[in-house]
Amino acid sequence: MQMQDLKKMRIAGLMATVLVLSACAGGAQRFYAEAGSEYDTGGFGDATMNNVLVMSGERDYMISLTKKFAADVQNTVNFAFDSAVLDESAKAVLRTQADWIRQFPEIRFRVYGHTDLVGSNSYNKSLGMRRAQAVVAYLSSQGISRSRLEAVVSYGETQPLVFTQEPNEQNRRTVTEVSGFVGKGKPSELHGKYAEVIFREYVGSAVPAQETVQPKVSGSGG
Template structure:
């Protein structure tokens, strides 16, 4: 039995050495050799800057919103109807918005330059209203949307006096917070902590 045990231990050791000798093995690397993509420490840095008044929580979350979900949807000519792609984008927006009840939003409606300025103001408003209504159906609280504004044809993405699909759009923007941020309140730290806890929560699906 002692002989067998020795061979077993030798075999186990050789397997371990083989794994460590694999050049692709994750442990066969010097600690810290990987290059950080730039995100390490962001939560601490942001919270420090927030607490010192260098940036606002709305600014930080605006950057996140634009980085993580599309903020814009487009429309057909002279239409405020949400097509399948627009609804898909708005579902992503709604999912993101539900995670951050501290935030408030404004929806801006835009048009191309075809038609009168007065007509396009009304069309932009109908588009913004359509987006707001759909977000509410996706369980975004109506109180989270503090303004629905038409810019008409005055702020085109592409300078054009004709039929320009890119200008027929709405844009969802973060406008601020539920309450004014006070010094050293740690709001961003609370958001990061809440996301961390949620990410570690096991998802149970009915069998």
């Protein structure tokens, strides 16, 4: 047998050995891997992790619920110039807010009152407060306990949406936001209320929702 043939045989034998070892390693890896690991895209356990972070206080549950509230319903209403009177469009929006709030009895809310930049700061602060109080009163008339509207805060003219010295309807508004859960304590002491909200949402998501038309908010200028 020629030297060249011997070399070919040795190379072929070496390649066969490598293939056998690779197959064994692959088999061992498959044997010791978790069941279903080939289907895991990296998101398995995210829901549990999110709940743990919320309950430990490492993730702000109020921000998450506030975003959900604003996504589900219109969280602002507007007012006429120098007025804290709710028009019919504002009341229609607040009724949709009340419907949402009733579905989440564990949650408290805060109403922020705002004005445009016309007028003195002290007067606008008082006007913003009266607007927020009008919203609280109307939500209460829809069956929402005042104890769940834990605070009424006025920003007056300090946080305009549109920075202009002219009268502006967009700035004459109230904003309803989630402020926390009913009852006091750290997130870890909420006795599963956050998980209860999420579970109810999960079950509710299986029910076909009826299409609703959100009312438009309009008001006079000035």
